[in-house]
Amino acid sequence: MKTDVVVLGAGIVGVSVAIHLQKRGRSVVLLDRQGAGEATSFGNAGLIQREGVAPHLFPQELTTLLDYARNQSTKMRFEWGALPRIANFLSQYWWHSRRASYRAIVEDYSKFIAHAVSEHAPLIEEAGATSLIGKAGWMQVYRSEASYRAAVAEAESHRRFGVDFEALDSTALRTREPAVTANLAGGVHWTQPWSVRDPLALTQAYLRLFEKLGGQFRTGDATTLRRAAGRWEIDTTTGAIEATDTVVALGPWSDGLLRRLGRQLPLGVKRGYHMHYRVRGDVGISMPIYDELGFMLAPMARGIRLTTGAEFALLDAAPNPVQVEATEPLARADYPIGERIDPAPWMGARPCTPDMKPIIGPEGREGLWLAIGHAHHGLTLGPATGRLLADMMTGATPFIDPTPYSVTRFG
Numbered sequence: 001m002k003t004d005v006v007v008l009g010a011g012i013v014g015v016s017v018a019i020h021l022q023k024r025g026r027s028v029v030l031l032d033r034q035g036a037g038e039a040t041s042f043g044n045a046g047l048i049q050r051e052g053v054a055p056h057l058f059p060q061e062l063t064t065l066l067d068y069a070r071n072q073s074t075k076m077r078f079e080w081g082a083l084p085r086i087a088n089f090l091s092q093y094w095w096h097s098r099r100a101s102y103r104a105i106v107e108d109y110s111k112f113i114a115h116a117v118s119e120h121a122p123l124i125e126e127a128g129a130t131s132l133i134g135k136a137g138w139m140q141v142y143r144s145e146a147s148y149r150a151a152v153a154e155a156e157s158h159r160r161f162g163v164d165f166e167a168l169d170s171t172a173l174r175t176r177e178p179a180v181t182a183n184l185a186g187g188v189h190w191t192q193p194w195s196v197r198d199p200l201a202l203t204q205a206y207l208r209l210f211e212k213l214g215g216q217f218r219t220g221d222a223t224t225l226r227r228a229a230g231r232w233e234i235d236t237t238t239g240a241i242e243a244t245d246t247v248v249a250l251g252p253w254s255d256g257l258l259r260r261l262g263r264q265l266p267l268g269v270k271r272g273y274h275m276h277y278r279v280r281g282d283v284g285i286s287m288p289i290y291d292e293l294g295f296m297l298a299p300m301a302r303g304i305r306l307t308t309g310a311e312f313a314l315l316d317a318a319p320n321p322v323q324v325e326a327t328e329p330l331a332r333a334d335y336p337i338g339e340r341i342d343p344a345p346w347m348g349a350r351p352c353t354p355d356m357k358p359i360i361g362p363e364g365r366e367g368l369w370l371a372i373g374h375a376h377h378g379l380t381l382g383p384a385t386g387r388l389l390a391d392m393m394t395g396a397t398p399f400i401d402p403t404p405y406s407v408t409r410f411g
């Protein structure tokens, strides 16, 4: 079978890229070894983070670093046995998080993430997925006056990027979320972001939209990709496919494929876990809430989903859900969560670059393109990435400057 483009990976990023290319009249085959959206895009907190102009940086203060290094925080965990293999990524991540470089990263990133909601909106509409979407925003809550005040000051500084929020003191919080019994100093309510009640269902709805537009989904192993007679070839369960262009959108597995193709990038992963709980009592939570104790609670179709912070470990190492075990009692003490629903915690791996920006654009070899490294914001940035890459691949004027996302920044 011959096609214009094969997109490798049917997570939220790959499906979004496939839709945008199909819309521009390219014939597209989307390939995955499992169903669309069943890997990382399955288990996230469901936030479309319009406000996320400042990507998650690596801590710089010595005391915080020491806490994290001793695995004494619920927010971050290090699998120290993995250090020899992740040290390069970690050191570069720390380096890019220094004040001066970070400031420049935020300037770039804020221009991209500004399109998060506006790029999802038409796809959600076309995919008939509006029932999956919450538009109440989400909240970060703080236990101490000092951290509440610091959070409000930081939020204020993001207003210049078009971000809006409401500061809620403890009384306002209690009125807004009556089922939350925590002794909170206050919270920041981000009012513009949307949330997704079932991220898997959203990716599946986008896949159906892609198929309605004439695109085809195939099952296969991306590692069979090869170059032959000036075209890309790949095996699927229903035969080989030949394509002029190939897009790598394999999330945390992109690094593995690129290494097979001889390209070494300083990529890493931050693993994370989730668990669903029944609502305890009659009243749940009205929107996703991040508690500074190091967990997020999001009302989902399946129950309240608790998601954890970052775990620095190897992609394929056995799951170690200690962050779920550590945060579950904290969440249960103060939030309306009842018994567990899932038999075991789900684990996923955020696909990360050391400078916190995704890689979007040409790889360098003819017909090879990248849409990888979306870290904490893959759900947020999937459709915006699809549009940007489709602009570049079809010779249209990119809707934002793609330079900050070029792979050439890594040499």
Ligand SMILES: Cc1cc2nc3c(=O)[nH]c(=O)nc-3n(C[C@H](O)[C@H](O)[C@H](O)COP(=O)(O)OP(=O)(O)OC[C@H]3O[C@@H](n4cnc5c(N)ncnc54)[C@H](O)[C@@H]3O)c2cc1C
Pocket (backbone or CB within 6 Å): 008, 009, 010, 011, 012, 013, 014, 031, 032, 033, 034, 035, 036, 037, 038, 039, 040, 041, 042, 043, 044, 045, 046, 047, 048, 049, 220, 221, 222, 223, 249, 250, 251, 252, 253, 270, 271, 272, 273, 274, 307, 308, 348, 349, 350, 351, 372, 373, 374, 375, 376, 377, 378, 379, 380, 381
């Ligand atoms: C706990 C947690 C919470 C998060 N919360 C949020 C949030 O609230 N908002 C947000 O924006 N982001 C969030 N994220 C991040 C977000 O989930 C990811 O950035 C996003 O899912 C990455 O999408 P992707 O399409 O790049 O990767 P994936 O969804 O992993 O897709 C890659 C696809 O490639 C396929 N694949 C891999 N190897 C092969 C192969 N050899 N052959 C064929 N197919 C292959 C996989 O099966 C998979 O379907 C969170 C992540 C975690 C872990």
